[in-house]
Amino acid sequence: MSLCEDMLVASNSGYAWVTACSHVFCDQHGSGELSCSPAICALDIVHTELSPSEKYKAMVLAGLRQEIVHQEHLYQENNFIRAEGHLKQMEKIYTQQIQSKDVELTSTKGEVTSMKKVLEEYKKKFSDISEKLKERNLQYQKLQGLYDSLRLRNIPIANHEGITTLSFLWLVHLFEIGAMEIFSSDNFFVGSPIAPEPSNSLLSFASPSGELEQQQVSSRAFKVKRI
Numbered sequence: 001m002s003l004c005e006d007m008l009v010a011s012n013s014g015y016a017w018v019t020a021c022s023h024v025f026c027d028q029h030g031s032g033e034l035s036c037s038p039a040i041c042a043l044d045i046v047h048t049e050l051s052p053s054e055k056y057k058a059m060v061l062a063g064l065r066q067e068i069v070h071q072e073h074l075y076q077e078n079n080f081i082r083a084e085g086h087l088k089q090m091e092k093i094y095t096q097q098i099q100s101k102d103v104e105l106t107s108t109k110g111e112v113t114s115m116k117k118v119l120e121e122y123k124k125k126f127s128d129i130s131e132k133l134k135e136r137n138l139q140y141q142k143l144q145g146l147y148d149s150l151r152l153r154n155i156p157i158a159n160h161e162g163i164t165t166l167s168f169l170w171l172v173h174l175f176e177i178g179a180m181e182i183f184s185s186d187n188f189f190v191g192s193p194i195a196p197e198p199s200n201s202l203l204s205f206a207s208p209s210g211e212l213e214q215q216q217v218s219s220r221a222f223k224v225k226r227i
Helices: 002-010 027-036 054-062 066-189 202-206 208-226
Strands: 015-019 045-049
Touching: 054 066
Parallel strands: none
Antiparallel strands: 015 045
């Protein structure tokens, strides 16, 4: 019976076999019972519809007793109440779900709005930083151009100063060589080691002032070499 009940629930034909002893079989087992049992009369097992129409129900109930009709009415009313309660329960569940989804949607919209504000702030900061970067690049280019022009301008000046200083040093060197030759010739012919006066002698270059001038010249030459 349990197998037939499962098959009746899963059946798509909508028909079943009902016996006089209130047993219900599916199409397959009902046909087997009818063919295998010769003692069963044709009216002891009936092929009926599982879900008859309301017209058929009304026609069948019209010939039955009042208690059976009332029982059917109570059964239908109970089914209606159960269906209505299930419907209300589902409506409540769906209402709660809709409310929760509305709350989530509202919070999501708020987050999207706040993120849009943050995005606008970042865009503004990015534009400001880009403008500052452009200004800095322009300043850097101007300073680089000024530096290059000054460097190119100072190169010939440094070369000219170096040539002038070298010429002066060469003249001083030649003058010193000439003075030393004169001094050596005078000492050769004059045997006495009498020191001449500072005002009339060519040895004034050995004086402290002369040494200071030589140091200044040497420092200038060192600066020229560094340049």
